Amino acid sequence: MSHQPLRSIAVVLPLLLLAACGEEVRDSTTRGVTPQADAIDGLFRFSVTLGAVIWLLVMGLLAVPIWRSWRRRGGDAEVAPTDRGPVRLDAPASEVDGAIAVADPTHVAQAEADHRVRNRLIWVGGIILPALVLVTLLVYSSVVGRAAAHVPEDGELVVDVIGHMFWWEVIYEDEAVITANEIVVPVDRPVRFNLTTEDVIHSFWIPRIHGKVDMIPGRTNTFTFTATETGDFRGNCAEFCGIAHAQMVAFVRVVEQDEFDAWVAAQQQPATTGASTDGEQVFIEAGCAACHAVAGTDAVARVGPDLTHLASRRTLAAGIVPNERERLEQLIIEPQAVKPGIPMPAAQLSADELEALLDYLEGLE
Known part of the structure; x- marks a missing residue:
């Protein structure tokens, strides 16, 4: 057997891991700047940790019968065939257990012990443990869903985001401002995004702000967040919507309240140009x-x-x-x-x- 595939994996895997490394956390799903994003990240980390524990447990359970099988084979090799006594090869099936018991009574005890172990594994590993895991994930998911759900608050900024092929229309209804692709919001203030679309299904996702929310024709979906850190946060359309889907980028810029007020005042003015x-x-x-x-x-x-x-x-x-x-x-x-x-x-x-x-x-x- 050629070792070339193994060499290729040994070379490519570290390169892929290095490609995922970098100083920028622009699109990181694990570096949230809102309580909502932190809650979603917590669920992700918990699920990964729980999955790793379950995988280790399953591997351990698989290792036990393998180890016992190896041990049994080693013990059988030390027993001479003549010590087992004669076994009738033409015995009917109903008499096989008796014949084995006469030949080597320890086989019956071992078979009964294996049967009890298998029953425990079925009940614990196949019924009780999965039920506990699913209930735990259900409870945790419900807590995270409640933390990330839209809750109307006094003084929240309302921003309508409309998906188009292949750009984002941004409307601040109360401020009488219309822009595109770049959304500016104040820090430490509740913000509500009303999401819809004018054509096909899109999905609005700013990883460091909130989870993915679908934009469906004829329907408005909503999510609320409060940014605790200023900066520029990049997102994408997360639902395939056509040939330029991967190039449908959105930016949320979080600024201080004074800077936001100045930006709104500038956006409310008619276009000014020094050109002819x-x-x-x-x-x-x-x-x-x-x-x-x-x-x-x-x-x-x-x-x-x-x-x-x-x-x-x-x-x-x-x-x-x-x-x-x-x-x-x-x-x-x-x-x-x-x-x-x-x-x-x-x-x-x-x-x-x-x-x-x-x-x-x-x-x-």
């Missing part, structure tokens, strides 16, 4: 306004992301590329090259028109 009106005219005439809205202009469509404050966002194309002029240009003229499957058509623009449009979009603070 040439870029805005290109935006309208090239068909961009048929899908995108820019507050304070004639562009009011809601098919694609709202671009009112596009220049203030850190990323483009639902979080997959940085918000840079080169990336923005490529997204306009070759959207499929940036994000395959995106329903955005390529714009047919002259060089001057493209430059004017880029200047306009980069000025939308």
Whole structure:
């Protein structure tokens, strides 16, 4: 037998383990920043630990009969065949036990002992232990479910998140703010996300904030959290929704309350741009306004992301590329090259028109 497969495993397995290591905890499911995420992580750790204990116990139970079998074979080898006495090979089945008892009475005692051990294993390992494990997991899961469930609180911030192919629409109804893909919330304040979708099923998941929650057409699912730490926390769509599913990224940015208030005040203002009106005219005439809205202009469509404050966002194309002029240009003229499957058509623009449009979009603070 060749040892090549074993060598390959010995090389590949450490490499896979190293690939999972890193200093960043951007998407970690074990480094929550909310009580809800910590509760879910606790259930995960408990389940893994319990599973490891059960596995060790089962391996131990399997080792016992193997060890006894080896021991019995060693003892049988020391007994000469003549010591066992004659055994009738043509005896009927009803007389076999008697013949074995006459030949070696210890076989009967050993068989009875093995039978008792098997009965105990069936009752303990097959009925009692699984029942205890399932009941324990049920109770713990119920406790975690209650801790992670939505509980209305006074003063909570309500954010509507709507899934699209393949981006996230974000609406702060009470604050009259509409944005996309990047969600800003204050630290130490209850936040409620209302989740739904305009097309297919999506699943909203920010690992360090909360568990996965499905977004189903015609239905609104809700979850609540209170972030205890500031920072940027990345998430993804966790339900396959089409060709660009893996490139449907969302960010939740947790900031201090004062910074959040300032961000809301800026988002409530109409788009401001220092560029000439040439870029805005290109935006309208090239068909961009048929899908995108820019507050304070004639562009009011809601098919694609709202671009009112596009220049203030850190990323483009639902979080997959940085918000840079080169990336923005490529997204306009070759959207499929940036994000395959995106329903955005390529714009047919002259060089001057493209430059004017880029200047306009980069000025939308």
